[in-house]
Each structure stands twice: as structure tokens, then as C-alpha cells.
Amino acid sequence: MSLLVVGSVALDTVETPFGSVKDALGGSAIYISAAASYFTSPVRLVGVVGDDFPKEHIQFLESRQIDIDGLQIVRGKKTFRWGGKYHYDLNVRDTLFTELNVFKDFDPVIPSTYKTSSYVCLGNIDPLLQRKILRQINRPRLVVGDTMNYWIETKPAELAETMKSMDVLIVNDSEARLLTNEPNLIKAAKKIIKIGPRIVIIKKGEHGATLVTEETIFSAPAYPLENIFDPTGAGDTFAGGFIGWLARTDDISVNNLKRAVVYGSTLASFCVEKFSIESLRELSYLKVHDRFLAFMDLSRFDDER
Amino acid sequence: MSLLVVGSVALDTVETPFGSVKDALGGSAIYISAAASYFTSPVRLVGVVGDDFPKEHIQFLESRQIDIDGLQIVRGKKTFRWGGKYHYDLNVRDTLFTELNVFKDFDPVIPSTYKTSSYVCLGNIDPLLQRKILRQINRPRLVVGDTMNYWIETKPAELAETMKSMDVLIVNDSEARLLTNEPNLIKAAKKIIKIGPRIVIIKKGEHGATLVTEETIFSAPAYPLENIFDPTGAGDTFAGGFIGWLARTDDISVNNLKRAVVYGSTLASFCVEKFSIESLRELSYLKVHDRFLAFMDLSRFDDER
Numbered sequence: 001m002s003l004l005v006v007g008s009v010a011l012d013t014v015e016t017p018f019g020s021v022k023d024a025l026g027g028s029a030i031y032i033s034a035a036a037s038y039f040t041s042p043v044r045l046v047g048v049v050g051d052d053f054p055k056e057h058i059q060f061l062e063s064r065q066i067d068i069d070g071l072q073i074v075r076g077k078k079t080f081r082w083g084g085k086y087h088y089d090l091n092v093r094d095t096l097f098t099e100l101n102v103f104k105d106f107d108p109v110i111p112s113t114y115k116t117s118s119y120v121c122l123g124n125i126d127p128l129l130q131r132k133i134l135r136q137i138n139r140p141r142l143v144v145g146d147t148m149n150y151w152i153e154t155k156p157a158e159l160a161e162t163m164k165s166m167d168v169l170i171v172n173d174s175e176a177r178l179l180t181n182e183p184n185l186i187k188a189a190k191k192i193i194k195i196g197p198r199i200v201i202i203k204k205g206e207h208g209a210t211l212v213t214e215e216t217i218f219s220a221p222a223y224p225l226e227n228i229f230d231p232t233g234a235g236d237t238f239a240g241g242f243i244g245w246l247a248r249t250d251d252i253s254v255n256n257l258k259r260a261v262v263y264g265s266t267l268a269s270f271c272v273e274k275f276s277i278e279s280l281r282e283l284s285y286l287k288v289h290d291r292f293l294a295f296m297d298l299s300r301f302d303d304e305r
Numbered sequence: 306m307s308l309l310v311v312g313s314v315a316l317d318t319v320e321t322p323f324g325s326v327k328d329a330l331g332g333s334a335i336y337i338s339a340a341a342s343y344f345t346s347p348v349r350l351v352g353v354v355g356d357d358f359p360k361e362h363i364q365f366l367e368s369r370q371i372d373i374d375g376l377q378i379v380r381g382k383k384t385f386r387w388g389g390k391y392h393y394d395l396n397v398r399d400t401l402f403t404e405l406n407v408f409k410d411f412d413p414v415i416p417s418t419y420k421t422s423s424y425v426c427l428g429n430i431d432p433l434l435q436r437k438i439l440r441q442i443n444r445p446r447l448v449v450g451d452t453m454n455y456w457i458e459t460k461p462a463e464l465a466e467t468m469k470s471m472d473v474l475i476v477n478d479s480e481a482r483l484l485t486n487e488p489n490l491i492k493a494a495k496k497i498i499k500i501g502p503r504i505v506i507i508k509k510g511e512h513g514a515t516l517v518t519e520e521t522i523f524s525a526p527a528y529p530l531e532n533i534f535d536p537t538g539a540g541d542t543f544a545g546g547f548i549g550w551l552a553r554t555d556d557i558s559v560n561n562l563k564r565a566v567v568y569g570s571t572l573a574s575f576c577v578e579k580f581s582i583e584s585l586r587e588l589s590y591l592k593v594h595d596r597f598l599a600f601m602d603l604s605r606f607d608d609e610r
Contacts, residue, residue, distance in 0.1 A: 089488035183394035207512035221527030
């Protein structure tokens with residue numbers, strides 16, 4: 001099924017204890033689209049870049065069959081840039097710089113060919129823009145949204161309003177706590193459900209992810225990687241794998257939502273093994289499926305006794 | 306099968322945002338024994354208290370069929386006392402006071418009736434004492450050990466020596482990182498295996514537990530509790546459930562170790578629902594088994610497609 005993805009497109013400069021990259025392809029829309037492209041087609045990207053955006057990145061998106069009719073290229077302006085540094089404990093990250101550039105005035109316009117998209121993934125952008133996107137399209141089958149501390153703190157009312165139009169909210173554990181002022185993650189998820197989305201996924205980094213609905217709780221561990229090179233984009237890649245799987249199967253039953261959480265975790269586990277989106281360049285459906293099976297073994301045992 | 310448990314016996318004063326208790330029964334040996342007593346018998350306790358130790362606590366241990374021949378009662382001295390305060394975010398705890406009292410000079414003597422115990426659980430005490438205990442008993446089938454930041458920092462060489470005699474080390478995530486100077490938990494576990502124990506269990510509090518051997522990694526989520534009243538003793542209760550299940554079944558195959566991790570998590574989930582050991586007074590094997598099944602559902606889905 002068709003999938004519409006909106007979010008940032010960035011050039012990331014990242015330092016980790018294991019190396020560094022400068023102006024590498026990044027941004028939430030990129031990670032989500034690239035991950036989802038392993039599952040479904042068409043993936044339709046909405047974003048904005050400057051005219052300094054390297055042609056090779058466009059070629060990469062095209063090679064993944066990602067539709068870029070909705071990627072605005074603003075002449076005479078620069079692409080959004082982000083710089084960050086990870087410590088030896090990769091859970092600790094400093095933002096070194098944020099140059100919004102074209103992203104500052106991002107006004108997403110949905111091409112007419114995108115308006116009937118069945119699945120929609122709203123990457124982490126201003127909740128007002130997220131809502132503006134939803135107003136431009138026909139009612140999709142499923143809307144997945146992301147957000148971040150910045151919007152929770154600066155635009156809580158707008159965010160709450162936008163959340164009413166989301167079926168699934170994907171946040172990390174600290175965001176869930178901040179959004180609800182509730183340290184217990186299950187209680188936090190249930191409070192979020194009261195605000196709007198009927199499904200909440202809490203990402204817990206190295207501790208996996210938990211899906212909560214009014215009736216169900218499902219926990220998936222993270223894949224036990226010994227060599228993590230760059231955690232950038234793992235959360236967006238999770239979201240892309242999650243909604244990509246749902247769009248592929250067009251099945252939003254609870255059982256398939258659980259499977260989608262494991263597929264999201266699977267894609268994220270590949271993402272962090274290399275810098276930037278490198279590992280999302282070279283996957284195959286078979287590789288993904290093999291790791292999905294390994295994931296299932298991770299929390300499975302023979303329960304007969 | 307027989308299980309020998311060594312550790313602290315304490316009177317705990319605990320404040321949480323949901324209430325408080327003063328001089329409640331606590332200590333690692335108590336939590337471990339009480340949890341294990343739901344699975345196996347005899348459970349043999351080794352510990353020390355003062356003559357101020359309330360008779361009702363002795364009666365509780367006896368009611369759980371815990372053998373207290375190895376519980377020294379020192380006349381004219383006071384029982385070990387600990388005081389702690391949990392914040393609204395229960396992951397944050399301040400120690401308010403530690404009065405070692407009789408525990409300061411604890412010199413564990415193993416009664417002759419205990420010497421053939423098949424399973425041994427060494428609660429968090431001085432690694433030199435842990436080793437002294439092992440010297441007093443016949444080679445058991447399985448030795449499970451715990452430790453803490455204090456011993457990792459003050460007696461690293463003694464701890465490393467003691468770890469050579471452990472089959473299983475149970476530590477929490479920050480202890481695993483401190484012990485190995487390695488932020489990646491899987492790498493940390495593998496480094497611990499190089500020191501001695503062939504099985505490492507990393508407890509991650511609200512994020513569950515991971516079992517690592519040279520060949521296997523198994524992750525169990527934590528039970529998603531909305532109402533946690535008192536996290537005190539959860540880790541020891543986990544250890545008690547884990548080794549209690551192994552002693553009950555006398556099966557240390559990898560598959561049964563995984564099952565034991567889930568039983569440990571199950572017992573720990575009951576522990577935190579009430580203050581002190583309250584919830585470990587009133588369990589039944591059936592209640593435990595029902596939650597074990599609920600635990601399995603937590604990370605399970607139908608994988609046919």
C-alpha cells in the first residue's frame with residue numbers, strides 16, 4: 001500500500017568514539033522512507049532541502065524507489081544541518097549545532113498524487129505542520145506520528161490537538177514521561193491514549209520497545225548488538241520499519257501491530273551498525289527476514305514442562 | 306532440591322511517594338529465601354541478626370518452611386538496619402542510613418546439615434565471605450552470586466577471584482558496566498564470562514532482564530505494572546525465583562535457564578506491588594504460574610504469515 005512520509009531532510013555531522021562523518025544524508029523523513037522502502041511501495045516523501053543538497057542523495061532515494069515529487073528544493077538556500085557527538089556510552093549525546101536553514105520555513109505542500117496515501121508517517125516536526133499535512137490528504141487508513149521534547153515543552157496544546165488525529169504515537173521513554181508527567185511508562189502510555197492515539201509505542205533504546213493499547217501490552221527486546229557505531233536515526237528507522245510492514249501487509253490487527261514492532265526493531269538494529277544511513281543502502285528483504293527470526297528467538301523458549 | 310541462601314537479614318525503613326514502613330523485614334537473604342520457598346524445599350538460610358530481631362519474622366520464615374539453623378542470633382547486639390527513600394520516579398533512590406550492627410562482623414558458619422546443598426545463592430555480601438562459604442560446602446550443582454557497586458569499587462581483585470567459583474552472576478546494568486568498564490551490555494556480559502561465571506544475568510529494572518552465555522542471549526521484559534509501591538528487594542526476589550525454579554526442576558539446560566529468568570521476573574513483579582516482603586507472604590504456586598503465563602504473552606505473537 002502507499003505510504004506518505006513527512007519529516008526533516010538533513011545533512012548530519014556525527015562524531016562517535018568509533019569514527020565520524022560530515023554532511024551525511026540524514027533527517028527523519030530519510031530514515032523513515034529508506035527503512036519503509038524495504039517493505040512497501042510507493043513510499044512518498046515530503047520534505048525540503050536547499051540547492052546544496054547533493055545529487056547523489058537524490059539518486060539514492062530514487063534507487064530505493066522513493067517518490068520525491070514532494071521534496072521541495074529551495075534555490076539559493078541551504079539544507080538543514082545537524083551536528084552531534086556521542087560519548088563512549090552511546091546513550092549520551094551532545095548536540096553540537098543545529099542550522100535550520102530551509103527547514104525553518106518548511107511549509108509542506110502535498111502533491112495531488114500523494115493525497116490518497118493509505119498510510120501516513122508524520123516524522124518529528126512542528127505539530128502545527130503535522131496537522132496541516134493531514135488536512136491536505138484524504139482520510140488515510142493509519143496515521144503514525146512522532147514528536148520530541150522540544151514540541152512537548154514549547155507547543156503542548158498544539159501537540160495535544162494534533163495527537164487526536166494520530167492512530168499511533170511513537171515516542172521514547174523520556175518523551176512519554178515528559179508528555180504526561182508520569183514516571184511509570186505503562187501509566188504514561190495510558191495517559192497518552194486518553195489524549196488521542198489509540199496505540200502508543202514507547203522506544204527504550206537498548207532496552208527495546210513496548211506497544212500499549214487499551215487492551216494489550218507487548219514488549220520487544222532490542223537486538224543484542226555488540227558493535228553499535230552510530231545510533232543516529234534508529235528511532236526514525238524503527239518508525240519506518242513499523243509502518244512499512246503495516247503498509248506492506250495492510251493489516252492493522254493487534255497481532256500484526258506486534259509483528260510490526262519487531263520489524264521496526266529489526267530495521268533499527270541494522271541502522272545503528274553503520275554510520276548514517278549506510279546500512280539502509282544495502283539491505284535485502286531476506287536479510288531483514290533472517291534477523292526478524294533471530295529477534296523472535298531472543299525472547300522465546302520452549303514452555304512445555 | 307536443596308538450596309542454600311546466604312546474605313543480609315535486615316530491618317528496612319523505606320519511604321516511597323505511596324507510603325512508608327519502619328523496621329520491616331528485609332535483606333537479601335530474606336527476599337531470596339522467601340521467593341525460592343514458593344518453588345523448592347528445603348531452603349536453608351545463613352545470616353545474622355541481633356536479639357532485637359522480632360519473633361514474628363522468625364515465625365514468618367518458619368511458615369515458609371525455611372530452615373533457619375544457619376541464622377545466628379547475636380545476644381546484646383542489634384540487627385542490621387537500612388533506610389532508603391524513593392522518589393516519585395521510583396528509579397531514583399537515596400540511602401538515608403545504613404547501620405551495619407551485627408552484620409559488620411558477620412562470619413558465616415555453615416551448619417553441617419547444610420553442607421550438601423545442591424544449589425547455592427550467594428546474596429550481595431563481601432566477596433571474601435562468599436568464598437568462605439563455598440569453602441565450607443561440598444561442590445554444589447550450581448552457584449549463583451550477586452554483588453554490588455561497593456564491592457566492585459573496594460574489592461575488585463577479591464571479587465574477581467570469587468567470581469571464578471560462580472556459575473551464574475546476577476548484576477544490574479550499572480554494575481555490569483562498572484565491573485567491566487564497558488557501556489555495551491552484551492560486551493560487558495561477555496567480559497564477565499571471561500572472568501569466571503559461564504552465565505551472566507543483567508537486571509534492567511523496569512526494562513526486564515537479559516541472560517547471556519557464550520552461545521545464547523535471552524531477553525525477558527519486565528511485567529508492565531502500573532502500580533509499583535516499593536522496589537526494595539526486587540533484584541533479590543528475582544534471584545530467589547530464578548534459583549528456586551532451577552532447584553525445583555534440577556535442570557540447568559539453557560532452555561530451563563530461560564524459563565527460570567521468567568520465573569525470577571515473575572516473583573520480582575509480585576515483590577514490588579507491596580511494601581517490604583508483604584506480597585511474598587501470600588503467594589501461591591498457582592498465582593505465580595498464572596503470571597508466568599501472562600509474562601509469556603507479553604512478548605509473544607502469532608508469527609505465521
